[in-house]
Amino acid sequence: MNNPVTSSPPPITEIPLFSRGKVRDVYDLGDTLLMVATDRLSAFDVVLPTPIPDKGKILTQLSVFWFNHLGVPSHFLSADLKDLPASLDRHRDYLRGRFMLVKKAKRFDVECVARGYLVGSGWKDYLATESVCGHALPPGLRLSCKLEPPLFTPAAKNDIGHDENIDFKTMAAMVGGADAERLRDLTLEIYSRARSFALQKGVIIADTKFEFGVVDGQTILIDEVLTPDSSRFWPADGYAEGREQDSFDKQYVRDYLNTLDWGKTYPGPELPAEVVKNTRRKYLEAFALLTGKEFRE
Ligand SMILES: Nc1ncnc2c1ncn2[C@@H]1O[C@H](COP(=O)(O)OP(=O)(O)OP(=O)(O)O)[C@@H](O)[C@H]1O
Ligand SMILES: [Mg+2]
Numbered sequence: 001m002n003n004p005v006t007s008s009p010p011p012i013t014e015i016p017l018f019s020r021g022k023v024r025d026v027y028d029l030g031d032t033l034l035m036v037a038t039d040r041l042s043a044f045d046v047v048l049p050t051p052i053p054d055k056g057k058i059l060t061q062l063s064v065f066w067f068n069h070l071g072v073p074s075h076f077l078s079a080d081l082k083d084l085p086a087s088l089d090r091h092r093d094y095l096r097g098r099f100m101l102v103k104k105a106k107r108f109d110v111e112c113v114a115r116g117y118l119v120g121s122g123w124k125d126y127l128a129t130e131s132v133c134g135h136a137l138p139p140g141l142r143l144s145c146k147l148e149p150p151l152f153t154p155a156a157k158n159d160i161g162h163d164e165n166i167d168f169k170t171m172a173a174m175v176g177g178a179d180a181e182r183l184r185d186l187t188l189e190i191y192s193r194a195r196s197f198a199l200q201k202g203v204i205i206a207d208t209k210f211e212f213g214v215v216d217g218q219t220i221l222i223d224e225v226l227t228p229d230s231s232r233f234w235p236a237d238g239y240a241e242g243r244e245q246d247s248f249d250k251q252y253v254r255d256y257l258n259t260l261d262w263g264k265t266y267p268g269p270e271l272p273a274e275v276v277k278n279t280r281r282k283y284l285e286a287f288a289l290l291t292g293k294e295f296r297e
Pocket of ligand 1: 019023
């Protein structure tokens, strides 16, 4: 699959590229990484040609908010311009607000997903099998219903193509039983705390994805956390079971793309100005509700 967006040259050339994801450009600083969130938006695993202005900054600042709020061991070191290496001085304007310096971790190649509501691929699994990733559920559940307790539904990270839902046994075979249990417990604990906090702010976190890695023998939270790209955020006041929900996340763009005659392979379609504006507004709303602050560039 050719990705014309990430095959363009990286904007920073002073330090080596560590990896180029769909959304983030990651640079190697030795024991640490410079993670730069771009304004790229990916949907159905395709990076769209139209950026969403400030999206990378919103994602970065929301992640930083959560790292500070959660206080769990994580890769986060700094998002302060004064900690940038001097060799990157000429990039300060571009990097302001959209970068994090983090500890380089040995990543577990598993997406640690917590689901607190029955929706998306979980709902599809449930309709087909009355279970979600190996968790048997009672009959008669409705779309978007709350799952109590939340479910841990891991996915194997595939370098090429889509990530693949796996059951806990398969995960244990991949990473080892003790680590699988640790990642599951951390995922559910962090999600449950975030879910309660967000609800007080009027946001339902329907599900979310965490990544973990190891630094100096310690398992830590890495990547972005609890953003509209890694989670489903719903406004709590419009919530009802039995239907799809409005959302503050990428679902709006996915819904728009589903109205097009597009095969969900590269190249993705340009987004109309109206869709860009509405998407940006949804990301900003989520940011303001959760952090209690207006986003400032
Ligand atoms: N502390 C860390 N140490 C090592 N790798 C990290 C760390 N934090 C995040 N990463 C990795 O950096 C990349 C961030 O880029 P991005 O999220 O854009 O990738 P992606 O397109 O989602 O691809 P992937 O499927 O690899 O997550 C991810 O591959 C993520 O796993
Ligand atoms: Mg990612």
